[in-house]
Amino acid sequence: MNHTELISGNRRDPRSDSQRNGAPAKSSSSVGRNGFTLMELLIVIAIILILMLVAIPTAGTIRKHANELSAQKSLQTLQQAESMYESNYGAVGYACSLQALSGDPSSGPPSAAAAQVISGELATGYKSGYIFAITSCTKNTTNNTERVTSFTLTAVPATPGKTGDRGFCLDLNSGMKADPAGGTNCTQMVQ
Numbered sequence: 251m252n253h254t255e256l257i258s259g260n261r262r263d264p265r266s267d268s269q270r271n272g273a274p275a276k277s278s279s280s281v282g283r284n285g286f287t288l289m290e291l292l293i294v295i296a297i298i299l300i301l302m303l304v305a306i307p308t309a310g311t312i313r314k315h316a317n318e319l320s321a322q323k324s325l326q327t328l329q330q331a332e333s334m335y336e337s338n339y340g341a342v343g344y345a346c347s348l349q350a351l352s353g354d355p356s357s358g359p360p361s362a363a364a365a366q367v368i369s370g371e372l373a374t375g376y377k378s379g380y381i382f383a384i385t386s387c388t389k390n391t392t393n394n395t396e397r398v399t400s401f402t403l404t405a406v407p408a409t410p411g412k413t414g415d416r417g418f419c420l421d422l423n424s425g426m427k428a429d430p431a432g433g434t435n436c437t438q439m440v441q
Contacts, residue, residue: 310412317414320378321405322440325420328382328403331367338365343398346387348375379413380405385434386421404434 286294328351335345339362345351352373353364360366371377386402402421407414410432417429419436427436 314379314412314414317379317407318416318418321380321382321414321418322426324372324377324380324382325403325405325418325426327372328368328384329420331365332384332401332403334367335365338367341395341397343389344387344401346384346398346401348373348382348384376408379408381408404436406434407432 328348331351332344335351336343338360342362345365348368350363351365351368353360353366355366357364372382375382383404384401385404386400387398388400389396390399391397400422402419404417404419406417406429415430415432417431417433417436418426418440419429419434420426426440428438428440429436430438
């Protein structure tokens with residue numbers, strides 16, 4: 251209302267002439283609106299960032315857990331390979347190296363030095379963020395022949411806390427055990 255309308259007592263109708271004549275009103279927010287406002291874009295970006303902050307640590311935890319499960323299964327595979335090796339090369343006993351369990355089939359028939367019972371990544375000693383080894387070999391000598399009678403298989407994370415949290419050990423006499431610190435001091439039974 252302006253000053254003249256106040257004095258005369260005439261109130262001006264706030265609607266435009268086209269609205270008073272029955273034409274539909276145009277919303278000021280729909281006129282010329284072809285995109286998003288800066289505020290809407292900032293809100294969408296903020297929501298995406300929050301979701302990423304929640305998802306990234308979860309993905310890392312899932313990856314570590316998958317690596318740990320892979321390490322446990324790989325140790326079981328190595329234990330089966332050791333049993334096969336011992337039954338094929340009974341005079342030698344068990345293998346004390348991954349190289350003795352592995353071997354290239356194209357290089358000739360299996361032997362005690364290359365039994366060809368494991369292949370792929372596991373033969374290299376590194377798989378899914380874990381480092382594998384055969385340790386603590388016990389040898390007995392009978393009639394001037396050495397025979398390996400026991401061993402311990404180990405799997406430790408290549409980068410503790412990143413590729414895995416626990417180390418694992420497996421031997422002939424007990425079930426699989428874990429080291430929560432990621433080493434080979436395995437004291438906790440794995441269920």
